[in-house]
Amino acid sequence: MTDGANTRPARVTAATIAAHTGLSRATVTHVLNGRGTEQRIRRDTQERVIETARLLGYRPNASARALHTGKTGNVALIQSLMGAYLPERLLLGLTEALGENNMYLTLAEVPDSVLDEQSYLPKILREHTADGLIINRIVGIPDTFVEAVNSLNTPVIFLNVNRPSDTVYPDDYNGGKLAANYLVSLGHTRILYVGPTIGTDYHYSQIDRQRGYRDAMKEAGLPTQEFSLPPNPETEEQIRNDSRVPILRSYLEPRLQRPTAIVAYEMAESMAVLHAVNQLQLQMPQDISLVMFHHQMDQRFCVPITTLCNGMQQVGREAVNLLLDKISAPGTSFPSRVVPIELLRGVTCGPPPSLCR
């Protein structure tokens, strides 16, 4: 009486159901896995099994199944989470596509220190926890790390870096072209590219977006104009004397020769542009147009900025597809997949002022 109705048995397994129904474990799993009819198990038996499972609150044990099938049903996402690039859309794309394949995403943080230590592998790689690995945007991955990972028997793909194979990343080069072409198509001829100052450990997109812009301008027979935003100031002193917006402002100040449109590398540059534009009392898009690269149309800025969207959700989905391909053909190398960058129209672009007058 003390233990009967209220204390549910700690674990309800297929065996429990078998015992309750007086059937064998095999029959129970057959029914539970939808193979009941195929196995020509009586209708009412099937219903009895299912009802009992429901009543008992049966939940299959993933580890046991994994042990038998040799597949964990998990994919691990590896990255240094400190300073990570992990847009929600990317996670959404990954989990969606994995979910469609009855798999899950396991997040593994890899401290930067680990990446430096020669041949030290993070714990998640030292055991057999996932069916595949996704390595996200680790800039300047040490070769030793890549080698160590490859020596694992686990399929691996890379994300958001530009490697020739087994990688998924956005087409930043054509994104750059798209940006410039779009502004050209609106009638702009003086288009300024605002990017970050490119240091030693740069990301490929810093090069590619700018290259795309340059090539598109050249093709249109227009001159390029580029401005590298100095890095974020660090000390408070530097912050108070932050010269980034003033410098940028000087680019936009001259009445006649000022750019009529801007391509910004990402949000940081866009914000500087917005500040400068505001300070100069310019109207957007009447006086000046702006496009930026981002992973979505971001509504938090009050002004929806026309965005070159790097399709992180799609990147996530493609990554899963690629990884599943690799899992089913272990050892094979696949060419990298490039995801197109799309233009999302905000309200920051229009024809150049000269054409309006």
Added chain:
Amino acid sequence: MTDGANTRPARVTAATIAAHTGLSRATVTHVLNGRGTEQRIRRDTQERVIETARLLGYRPNASARALHTGKTGNVALIQSLMGAYLPERLLLGLTEALGENNMYLTLAEVPDSVLDEQSYLPKILREHTADGLIINRIVGIPDTFVEAVNSLNTPVIFLNVNRPSDTVYPDDYNGGKLAANYLVSLGHTRILYVGPTIGTDYHYSQIDRQRGYRDAMKEAGLPTQEFSLPPNPETEEQIRNDSRVPILRSYLEPRLQRPTAIVAYEMAESMAVLHAVNQLQLQMPQDISLVMFHHQMDQRFCVPITTLCNGMQQVGREAVNLLLDKISAPGTSFPSRVVPIELLRGVTCGPPPSLCR
């Protein structure tokens, strides 16, 4: 020769090592689990085992261990990823703290549709995949869902909602007080609170931050002034006629009675403030001060805005601790834990203009 050196055996298990070393599986696992000395296994035997494991590229099978121990070593994070609140700091806190306990975070996206359907549980909850569940910031969770989750035998905690028990969330009420008090301490007396328009499915922080502000102002004997930013415009028509910044500007326009400081609910409100301030050619912080709630000091805005940081990393860590407590004491209910909100000084605050003159 075809199969010898190049084709590595598909799976290296403890048995493989046992075979290679001529020892029993038990001895091998003893050594591998660091129980070698305790079991008084010869030094050289131990070394032989470890070396062989390394050579063979042995990686323990997590599923097998899980099956035996009854612990998967995984914690599932449940949420609707569409429109999710998932700051990187939160993930960092979660994965860090889990990592310290040799556990991993499994991300499970739960489509909104699923939450609505009565009693339908997402797949990850229908099987035994994780040792515990973290439910993150699902606003307006249907009671049926909570019930269904509770009927599972799996420990569950909530994140970023304000439930009385088994929950971790930032102390937004005291954050609101802190914001106001800080500005008061700088000498401000006309402090405007800018929040979102509170709809039907609001988040507790929308109430709490504002309440904190109000109470602090009352305690300081100062009048409150509040402005609800209308929701983001949706159609392009609405966007072009976006009246949010102009309206806000009208609050800041009058020379004498205008607020000298602003508490912004979050980034969206801050951006509107920055735009309005820029358009009015006001200097920040000379003419007006600004603090906002956010999950970190964000360097992308060019101006580092003084931030009330809701400590998502800490929230993540506390969440893991709470969940581990629940896992080791199943069925117990723990009081919710509130994580203090911290003030991170940016460059947007200073004394009010009147005191400068």
Added chain:
DNA sequence: TTGAAAGCGTTACCAC
């Protein structure tokens, strides 16, 4: 239609 049994890789208890 149903049941018996083997095996997945690990752990841990208990003999030797």
Added chain:
DNA sequence: GTGGTAACGCTTTCAA
């Protein structure tokens, strides 16, 4: 010091 052996929960093949 070392080596059997059972058990974890599930899947699947083969027999009945």
